[in-house]
Amino acid sequence: xxxxxxxxxARPTGGPVGExxxxxxxxxxxxxxxxxKSMVTVGKKAPDFTAPAYHKGKFxxxxxxxxxxxxxxxxxxxxxxxxx
Amino acid sequence: xxxDSVFVHKMWNDHELSKMVKGGVPFPMLSDGGGKVGSIFGxxxxxxxxxxxxxxxxxxxxxxxxxxxxxxxxxxxxxxxxRQIQAFQHVRKTxxxxxxxxxxxxxxxxxxxxxxxxxxxxxxxxxxxxxxD
Numbered sequence: 050x051x052x053x054x055x056x057x058x059a060r061p062t063g064g065p066v067g068e069x070x071x072x073x074x075x076x077x078x079x080x081x082x083x084x085x086k087s088m089v090t091v092g093k094k095a096p097d098f099t100a101p102a103y104h105k106g107k108f109x110x111x112x113x114x115x116x117x118x119x120x121x122x123x124x125x126x127x128x129x130x131x132x133x
Numbered sequence: 134x135x136x137d138s139v140f141v142h143k144m145w146n147d148h149e150l151s152k153m154v155k156g157g158v159p160f161p162m163l164s165d166g167g168g169k170v171g172s173i174f175g176x177x178x179x180x181x182x183x184x185x186x187x188x189x190x191x192x193x194x195x196x197x198x199x200x201x202x203x204x205x206x207x208x209x210x211x212x213x214x215x216r217q218i219q220a221f222q223h224v225r226k227t228x229x230x231x232x233x234x235x236x237x238x239x240x241x242x243x244x245x246x247x248x249x250x251x252x253x254x255x256x257x258x259x260x261x262x263x264x265x266d
Contacts (some may be wrong), residue, residue, distance in 0.1 A: 051161070061139065091199055095191045098170045100134065100159035102143040106182075108157030111161050114195065117217040120218055124209075125165075125176045125184040128180045129137040129145035133208040 051109035054101060063100035066112065096101075134163035134170065136183055176202055190218055192225065236263035 054061055089095065099112045113121070158237065161236040163167075163170075168184060171177035176187035178254040186203040189256040198221045203209065222234040234254075244250065244258065 056140070061164070061264070062166045063164075065173055079226050080228055087173065089189070089197055089200070090190075090199050093197060094195050095189065095197045096173045096239070096251075097195075098173070100163040100165055100218070101139050101171060102163045103139045103146060104161040105157070105159075108143075109161065111163055116191075117195050120193060120195045121189075122214060122218070123134065123174075123189040123191060125134050125174070125187040126136050126185040127181075127186070127205040128140045130149070131205070131207060 051102070051104070051111050051115065054108045054110055061101035061108070061110075063098060063110070064065050066097040066099055066114070134165050134184070136165055136168055136171070138166065139164045174254065188214060190214070190221065234258050234262065236265070 054068045055065045095113060098111055102109050104111075104129065113123070137182075139162070142164060145158045146162060165171055165184065168179075168182070170183040171187070174187060174189065176185045177193075179184055183205070186207070186209060188202075188209055189198060189200045190198045192198050196214065201218055203208065203212075213219035219239050220237055223239075224231060225232060227243075230245060232246055234242075234244050237243065242258070243264065244254065247251050250257075
C-alpha cells in the first residue's frame with residue numbers, strides 16, 4: 050500500500066501518472082493560444098495520479114490506482130480551516 | 134484533496150477535525166499543491182487558486198460513475214453520495230439487468246429495462262416513489 054514519506058522542509062507534491070494529455074497542436078498563428086480546459090467524463094477511466102497525504106499520524110504517498118478493486122470517493126475542497 | 138500541504142492537513146486534523154470525529158479523519162487527506170490533479174479533474178479554480186467542492190465516484194475498475202461539483206459556499210450531502218454508491222453497486226451486482234429509478238434507495242423497487250418495459254414504466258413506477266416517505 051501507501052509508502053511512508055519523510056517530512057522534510059521541501060513540500061512534497063504529486064501529479065498525474067501515466068499517459069500525458071495529447072500535446073497541443075501548433076497553430077499557424079502563435080499569438081493566438083487557445084487554452085483547452087478539460088473535464089473528466091462519466092463512464093471513462095479516472096486519470097491516475099499520486100499525491101502526498103496525511104493519514105492517521107503519518108505522511109504517505111497515495112496513488113489512485115492502488116484502490117482498483119474498491120469503490121473510491123475522491124473529494125476536492127477549497128481549503129483546510131475553511132468553514133463548510 | 135485540497136491545495137494545502139500535508140503539514141496543514143495534519144494541523145487541521147489534529148487541532149480541529151479530531152474534535153468533531155473521534156480518532157480523527159479515517160481516510161488519507163491528499164495534498165495537491167498547484168492544483169495539478171484538480172486541473173485534470175476539472176475542479177481547479179485558477180483565479181482563486183483553490184479547488185471547488187468536487188466529488189467523484191470511482192468504481193472498482195477505475196471508471197468514473199458520477200461526479201458533483203459545487204462552488205465553495207455550499208456543502209455536500211454525504212447521504213446522497215452513499216445512496217449513489219449503493220445504487221451503482223446494485224446495478225453492478227445485477228450486471229446492468231436492473232436500473233434504479235429516481236429516488237431509489239435500498240429496499241425500493243428497481244426497473245428491469247427491456248422491450249416489455251417500453252412505454253409501461255407508468256404501470257410499475259409512480260412519481261411519489263421519487264420522494265422519501
